[in-house]
Amino acid sequence: MDEKTPDHVPADDVQLAELGHKPELHRNFSTLSMLGLAFAVLNSWTALSASLSISLTSGGSTSVVWGLVTAGFCNLCIAASLAEFLSAYPTAGGQYHWVAVSWPKWVPILSWVTGWVNVAGWVALVATNSLLSSQLIAGIVSAVYPDFQWQRWQEFLIYVAITLGAFVINAFGNSVLPIIYRGAFTWSIGGFVLVSITVLACASPDYSSAYFVFCDFVNTTGWPDGIAWLLGLLQGGLGVTAFDAVCHMIEEIPQPSVKGPKIMLACVGIGMFTGSIFLVVLLFVAGDINEVISSNAGPLLQIFLHATKNTAGAICLLMLPLVCLIFATLSVMTTSSRMIFAFSRDGGLPASRVFAHVHKRLGLPVNALALTTVIVMIFGLIYLGSTSAFNAIVSSSVVALDLSYAMPIAVNCLRGRKTLPDRKFQIPNKIGWIIDIISLSYISLTTVLFLFPPTRLVTGSSMNYCIVAFGIIILVSGVQWIVDGRKNFTGPRIET
Numbered sequence: 024m025d026e027k028t029p030d031h032v033p034a035d036d037v038q039l040a041e042l043g044h045k046p047e048l049h050r051n052f053s054t055l056s057m058l059g060l061a062f063a064v065l066n067s068w069t070a071l072s073a074s075l076s077i078s079l080t081s082g083g084s085t086s087v088v089w090g091l092v093t094a095g096f097c098n099l100c101i102a103a104s105l106a107e108f109l110s111a112y113p114t115a116g117g118q119y120h121w122v123a124v125s126w127p128k129w130v131p132i133l134s135w136v137t138g139w140v141n142v143a144g145w146v147a148l149v150a151t152n153s154l155l156s157s158q159l160i161a162g163i164v165s166a167v168y169p170d171f172q173w174q175r176w177q178e179f180l181i182y183v184a185i186t187l188g189a190f191v192i193n194a195f196g197n198s199v200l201p202i203i204y205r206g207a208f209t210w211s212i213g214g215f216v217l218v219s220i221t222v223l224a225c226a227s228p229d230y231s232s233a234y235f236v237f238c239d240f241v242n243t244t245g246w247p248d249g250i251a252w253l254l255g256l257l258q259g260g261l262g263v264t265a266f267d268a269v270c271h272m273i274e275e276i277p278q279p280s281v282k283g284p285k286i287m288l289a290c291v292g293i294g295m296f297t298g299s300i301f302l303v304v305l306l307f308v309a310g311d312i313n314e315v316i317s318s319n320a321g322p323l324l325q326i327f328l329h330a331t332k333n334t335a336g337a338i339c340l341l342m343l344p345l346v347c348l349i350f351a352t353l354s355v356m357t358t359s360s361r362m363i364f365a366f367s368r369d370g371g372l373p374a375s376r377v378f379a380h381v382h383k384r385l386g387l388p389v390n391a392l393a394l395t396t397v398i399v400m401i402f403g404l405i406y407l408g409s410t411s412a413f414n415a416i417v418s419s420s421v422v423a424l425d426l427s428y429a430m431p432i433a434v435n436c437l438r439g440r441k442t443l444p445d446r447k448f449q450i451p452n453k454i455g456w457i458i459d460i461i462s463l464s465y466i467s468l469t470t471v472l473f474l475f476p477p478t479r480l481v482t483g484s485s486m487n488y489c490i491v492a493f494g495i496i497i498l499v500s501g502v503q504w505i506v507d508g509r510k511n512f513t514g515p516r517i518e519t
Contacts, residue, residue, distance in 0.1 A: 056201035057269065057276045058286050059208030063354040064148075064268040067294030068215045068301040069347040071262035073155045074417065075305070075322040078255040079315065081477070083241030086255030087302050094259030095295035097465035100458045101425075102266050102291045103450060104432045106284035109270055110448035113279035115365035116515055117141065117270035121431040123514035125442040130514040137430040138366045139500040141267075144423030145359035146395055147492070148265055149186070150402045151420045152352040154413060157181040159345045162321035163338055166328065169319070175407050182403050189352045190396040193360065197387045200357060207350035214343035215297050219304045221340060222330040226308035236306040243316075245479030253472050257414070260421045260469060262298050266291050267428065268358040271365065284448035359395045364388035369515050373503055405488050418473040418489035423496075429466045432459050 071091060078086040108121040119138035123130045161178050164171060193200070242251040269287045273279045309315055310329030318325035323344070327337035367378035367388075382389040405415055435442050436459050440452060450458065476487040504512075 055208070056205045057272060057282070058289060059204035059206070061266060061269050061286055061290035062211060062293060063204055063207040063347075063350045064265045064358060065263060065290055065294040066152075066211060066347050066351040067262040067298035069211070069344040069351070070152075070155065071258060071298045071302055072305060072323045072344060073159060073321075073348065074258045074261055074413075075326075076316070077258040077261075077414065077417070077477075079312065079322060080241060080243045081246075082252040082255035083312075084236055084239040084306050086240075086252050087258065087306065088237060088299070090252070090256045091259035091262060091295070091298055091302060094256050094465075095263050095291070095299070097461060098260070098263040098266070099288070099291050099295065101428050101432070101462040101466070102287050103458050104435075104455070104462050105267065105270070105428060106287050106448050107443055107446065107450060107455070108431055108435075109273065109283045109287065110280045110446040111443045113273045113283055114515070115271050115274045115361050116369065117267055117273075117362070117365070118427045118431050119366065119369075119371070120515045122434055125431060125434045126438060131509070131512055133430065133434065134514040135371060135500070135504060135508055135512055137427055138369075138371045139496065140423050140430075141427035142359075142362055142366055142372070143492075143496045144420055144427055145265075145271075145355065145362050146398050147402065147416060147420035147423055149189075149352065149355045149359050149395060149399045150416050151261070152348055152355050153182050153185045153189070153399065154403070154406065154416055156185050156345065156348040156352060158321060158413070159323070159341060159348065162319075162324045163341060165319040165321075166324055166334055166338060173319075179403060179406055182406065183400055185349070185352060186356075186396055186399050186403075189349075189356045190392060192353055193356050193392055194385065194387070194389055197385055200353075203350070204354060207347070207354065210343075210350065211347050212297070214347060215301055218340050218343055219301060222308045222327065223304060225332070225336070226330040229310075230307045231309055235312075236303060239312075241312070244477060246475070250472070250475070253468070254475060254477065256469060257417060257421060257473055260425070260473070261417055263291055263294050264421050264424050265355070265358075267424070268354065271358050271361045275361075281447045356392070356395055356399075360388055360392040363391035363394055367391065370512050371508075373507070402492070405492070414477045415488040415492070418487060419492045422470050422473050422489065422493075425466045425470060429463055432462055435459065436463070 075087065078090055082090060105118075109117075112121055112124060114120050116138070118141050119134045122137045123134040126133060157178050160181055161173055165173065192203075196203070240248070240252075242248050244251045244254065246254065266287050269283050269290070273283050276282060305323075305326050308330040309326050315322050315325045315329070320328065324337060324341050327340045328334065331337045331340065363372065363378055364381070366372055367375040369375075372378055378388065378391045378394055380388065380390055402416070406413075436456075440455055440459070474487060474490050
């Protein structure tokens with residue numbers, strides 16, 4: 024793949040040109056730095072532990088452990104299905120581009136819907152990581168000052184500060200991002216090992232029973248037990264989703280059709296492995312689970328407090344996942360801006376020319392980055408008015424991303440799995456059918472369930488505003504389709 028064409032154009036750029044796009048972004052990410060970015064986006068062990076509040080009340084330990092196993096296996100199937108598309112069509116557009124080339128007859132509308140849903144999912148994921156980070160910071164303050172009463176606007180300001188910080192680093196530190204993401208991968212794996220060993224050593228021999236870790240069931244949601252456990256899948260789904268980060272950054276790595284699928288599958292596998300081990304470790308040292316659930320410091324910090332029996336030590340341990348979440352916010356914002364850039368390049372968003380512009384000096388789509396930042400801050404306003412805002416924001420990111428994954432897989436199945444050309448990564452057809460069916464079944468089930476409110480007793484402030492967010496997205500995209508899209512949007516544009 025290092026060979027050049029006669030006119031000295033790199034083979035990777037020739038492949039991109041054959042797909043209709045000019046190579047505008049620099050291929051400055053190595054395999055390790057891209058794996059670092061992808062794993063920083065998933066950040067499974069950190070995201071899973073920081074979102075423990077979802078499953079502890081909705082299935083308890085059985086939902087925490089076995090929910091991750093279930094979600095992890097299903098997401099590995101989804102990643103394998105999409106890896107075939109990535110190998111055949113390595114462009115930053117990802118899902119909406121794959122839908123377009125798979126079923127030309129329905130290109131405009133299918134590609135439009137997929138692109139909008141995918142953009143929404145990535146913006147919501149930036150919001151999710153900023154929110155998780157702000158909650159950990161708030162938990163530290165609550166642990167040090169137990170009498171301090173947090174107001175929602177105070178946590179919102181931390182959320183805004185983290186988002187703006189991620190924007191500044193992304194905008195002015197593009198050249199060092201590959202180094203940051205290599206460091207993020209090392210920090211995450213090292214932090215996982217260090218925290219696991221430390222809490223086990225500090226808590227010894229006062230461990231929870233194996234029955235509690237693997238079999239304890241808790242349901243305080245008001246929903247029937249089966250539905251409550253399925254709602255707890257949201258935590259596992261969050262921990263292993265967003266692996267399409269590799270797709271949207273694919274124009275910035277060499278040998279994309281070979282390395283891209285491997286990186287995508289590897290980050291899901293590593294995330295599932297580290298996440299499962301870490302959650303089991305946390306449950307073994309959890310102590311009084313009722314105190315963990317109700318703690319103002321948050322479930323993760325409270326578990327560290329139980330394990331270390333020392334506030335300073337627990338806070339020091341929390342610094343490791345907190346830094347991981349900061350890295351995750353950076354990497355998710357990077358990917359979100361590239362997704363907006365790619366969709367705007369094809370005319371999918373309002374003022375597409377503005378958001379498809381690549382800044383000459385900085386070498387990145389600054390306007391797309393700014394749009395991500397503004398929408399994330401607006402999206403965070405949900406937190407000011409809803410007691411279930413955390414579930415709403417997390418649900419929005421997971422549901423939207425899963426729907427964008429389902430679109431190309433469904434199109435491929437409807438067309439008999441015969442739409443993809445020869446490619447470097449190819450699954451045998453019979454196995455491919457099984458993987459695709461598992462993927463679509465999981466996405467269909469969770470899309471409905473994750474729109475449910477987290478508790479059965481629903482009020483104006485406790486409802487799941489995920490469905491409201493989707494309603495706004497549908498309204499805006501629908502208006503944009505009527506005004507401009509149906510006339511001018513033709514799917515991925517041919518530029519070369």
